[in-house]
Amino acid sequence: MSNDTVFINNLSTSAIIGKDAWNQASLQPIFISARLNTDFQQASVADDLKHSLNYAVLSRNILELMKINEHKNFQSLHNVAKSISRIMLDPKQGGGEQVEVIVKSTKSEIRADSVEYKLNRTRDALVSQILDEISINGLKILTVIGVFTYEKVQKQYVHIDLSLKVPSKLSISIHQIIDDVVQYVESSNFNTVEALVMKIGQLIIGKHAIDSVGVKVIKPNAIPFTDGVGVSSYMTKDSFKDLQSTQSNFPTFDENSTKNGDHTAYIAFGSNQGNQIKNIREALNYLEEAKIKIISTSSLYISKPMYYKDQPDFFNGVIQVSFKDLSPIDLMTICKEIEYERINSVKKINNGPRSIDLDILLYDDITFNRDDLIIPHKSMLERSFVLQPLCELMSPDVLHPVTAEPFHQHLAQILNSRPDETLQDSLDLLQIIPIPRLELNHEKNPLKFDQLKYKHLTLIMGIMNITPDSFSDGGDNYNMSADVIESTALRLLDEGATILDIGGVSTRPGSIPSSEDEELRRVLPVIKIIRESKNEKLSTCLISIDTYRANVAEECLKAGADIINDISMGLYEPEIFHVIAKYGCPYIMNHTRGTTQTMSSLNNYESNSNEDIVEYMIDPLNPSFNVKNWDSKVTNLINGVSRELGLQIFKAFRSGVRKWQVIIDPGVGFAKNLSQNLIVIKHASYFKRYSMTVNGHSYLTFNGLATLLGPSRKKFLGTLCNEPIARERVISTGATIMACIQQNTDIVRVHDVKEMNKVVKVGDALYKDIYERK
Structure with missing residues (x-):
């Protein structure tokens, strides 16, 4: 082959080359370059152009081709290059025996300075085994890259050049390659440019069936007084063949690899x-x-x-x-x-x-x-x-x-x-706790919470104790008539309750539980009265059943209850987890220790001594978040309560309960003394951050879980305020409810709904900027 060359550089013309970055098939400026191998020794000696290739004729032929096809959609630069190569190799049009064609576009891609398609063809050779080359030049992408702290907090531009070897018969979308690289790089973080180069190569070769790719990445702002620094690499499929053995952080998997195990x-x-x-x-x-x-x-x-x-x-x-x-x-x-x-x-x-x-x-x-x-x-x-x-x-x-x-x-x-x-109106997510009865009408489900910004109403759970020995209401609701039950329940709703919590067995410290049959006799008629009420507000309200018994929970759910509020967190009857899983209902898991007779003495909380449990506090908005200046008694209590709740949640999961069913209650008044109750309320928001790893692999976080607190009329308030009669603890209860709202509690369980509704309104206005309640 001759070493002489006739060339045309950047002949300016235009063509429709498929849809552009705006998804329009419009005429685009393009630049065509061609290099033809020839032997012009005779033309040199004779000083006669007829013995060489005439670049003027060739240029004219290219321009005529593009003019004739100005309304044709070539679909790609590749097709333009093929069309030009044919006339460059046609002896009747003054062509040669071998040609290199480069078609460049500078306007079809927003992100790149230019894209090019280069091919080499000879007059007689088959093209099935020929590799063409795609070049993407000056691709500008914002990403987080660098080893220094200041580089981690702000994105910077990188400039990327790509050179892809592609089979001549393969249809490659330059748009798609650019989209994939941009999407990947902009959503990723890297310490080194070297890792970025390798991963871009791996992405392109893996997704687009390309045999080889050259990647060059420049950081233009990394070093002052330079145009930029960076690295480049040429990669093939074989470059990633042994990646699993050489880089444990980036193992690869081939579909032909073993799937056993x-x-x-x-x-x-x-x-x-x-x-x-x-x-x-x-x-x-x-x-x-x-x-x-x-x-x-x-x-x-x-x-x-x-x-x-x-x-x-x-x-x-x-x-x-x-x-x-x-x-x-x-x-x-x-x-x-x-x-x-x-x-x-x-x-x-x-x-x-x-x-x-x-x-x-x-x-x-x-x-x-x-x-x-x-x-x-x-x-x-x-x-x-x-x-x-x-x-x-x-x-x-x-x-x-x-x-x-x-x-x-x-x-x-x-x-x-x-x-x-x-792309999306908002990144904000609402966590929802499904209510089976409202599956087809979830707009009416009030259990929706924003667990990052807390821009949701604090919900009120109104208490209806159907027991003769309630610590706070002295059995006022025991043996009520149907009319009184209905009017009492409706009053609680009118006063501001979203959920009615019906209890048929006393769980106050020191109480002796009634029998299961007696509990059912107390609560089932109340559920029936509410569900069959002619008042729609009452018949459609959320009913919670305060029980730790599996059979009571199931019978109440079958009768129309929506939520199970278990003060034992599944310790008393673990079978309750199977019921919760079966019915898919919300499950309030209340922390406690021991029984109602022994819990008051079980309030010693030690630091974690189990080496198989690792504990964290996780804030999704701030991965570097950590707790500072906590006294050991605070740490031990918050972590101890959370740890015991977490281990029970793991048991619930093994029974088929889903995380989206769980609401956590740290159990104010259950196995806690006065100061511990105050600590729980004061630090309630941290229960949303607690996370744990068990045995090195089982991970659980309370991120995403709603919290419920029930300090209403509790004994510790009477001790603080010298109020021995539970009914008189309205103002002290209100103070704790305000603190609960400040600590991002989602649901508060109260006796005095009318008064606490006013507290909640003010609390939501102060801490959530919510001024109106529906």
Whole structure:
């Protein structure tokens, strides 16, 4: 082949090259360069152009081609380059035997300075084995990158150049490659440019079936008095073949690898059509039928739709699962079967409405790239409705397999950022506790809470004790007639109660419990009277049953109760967990120790001595949050109460209870003395932050859980204020309710609803900027 070259540089013309960054198929300026190999020795000696290739004729032929096809949509730069290569190789049009064509666009991509497609062709060679080259130049992306603290708090620009070797027969979307890289880099954190370069290469090769890629990353602002510093690398598929053995933080997984053994995965779910709770419940049941064990669930969240905004709100959450002998593709196949065959979910448009959506977020700690499945999920880092529930299931030291940054750091970044309103109206999530009776009408479910900003009403639970020995009301409600029961319940609702808490057995310290039959005789008629009332406000209100007995709970739920309020947190009758799981109802788990006869003496709280338990305080908005200046008696009490609640929650999970059913009550007055009751109220917000890891792998956080406190008329208030008669403790109760609101308590359980409603109104105005209550 000759070493002589005739070339054309940046011939300016225009073409329609598919849809641009604005999704328009419009005429774009492009620049065409061509290099043709030839032998012009004879032309040099004879000084006669007929012995060489005429670049003027070739340029004219290119311009004529583009003029003739100015209304044709070439669809891509690749197709333009192919068309030009044909006339460059046509001897009848003055072409040569070998040509290199470069077609460059400077306006079709917003993020990049230019994109180019380069091909080499010869007149007679087959092109099936030829590799062409795509260049993306000056791609500008904002991301968090660097090892210094100040680099972690503010995004900076990186400039990225990409050079991709692609088979000539392969159709590659430059738009999609740019979108994937931008989305990934902007939602990730990196300490080093080297890691960023490698992960971009891994993303492109894994997702787009490209054999090799060159990546160059420049940090223009890293070093003063330079145009920029950075690194570059040329990578092929083989570059990642041994990644698992050389970099434990970034293991890879090939679909041909063995699938045998035990695996753990995290699956996100979402639903915004039909009976959303039923869809979610059935999807989880189908997973269990496929021998996929649900280890734990997040809270349940309501989110605004993303990408396609004109659709109903979603119910979202994440589950942690374990299974044997299933590859990522096997797991995806099961999820798709549940979506499309079991629940008949239909996606008419991408990211549009669906009955159920199951997305694999993580599988063990691998990375996996295939056209139909990418692990870790490529969009998870931009979705608060995925990250927030996911971080409920993993400890703060768990790293993203690709970014090598903690998931909790990613969550904090997205929560502290402003939403892109073109994609989603709001990042804010509402935690919802489903009520089975209201599954098809969740707008009427008041158990919705904003557990980050606390911009929700404090709910009032009104107490109706149907016992002859109640400590506070002396049995006023015992043996009431149906008319009195109805009028009493309605009065509580009119005074401001959202929930009626009906108790048929006394749980005051020192009391002797009535029999199960007697408890049922007391409470079942009350439920029936309320549910059958002709007053809609009464017949549709939320009914809570204050019981620790499994059979009483089940009979009351069958009779129409909505919530079970268990003062024993499942210690007295662990079978109650099976009832809660069976009926899917809200479950208030109240901390206590011992029995009603012994609890008052069991108030010694020690520091954690179990080496298998590691404790944290987690604030989703601030991963570096830590408790300072706590006295040991405060630490021991708050952690001790939380630890004992947490271990019972683990037991509930093993019985099938979902996290979104649980409301925690730290148990004011139960196994606590006066000063301890004050500590619980004063530090109540920390119960929302408590987290624990057991045996190195079982993780639980109270993030996302609603809290209920019931200091009303308790004995410690009488001691403080010299009020021996419980009825007289109204003002002192009001003081504690105000403190509960300041501590972000979601539900307060009170006797004096009318008076406490006024306290709650003022408290919500002071601490939540809420001035009107419905």
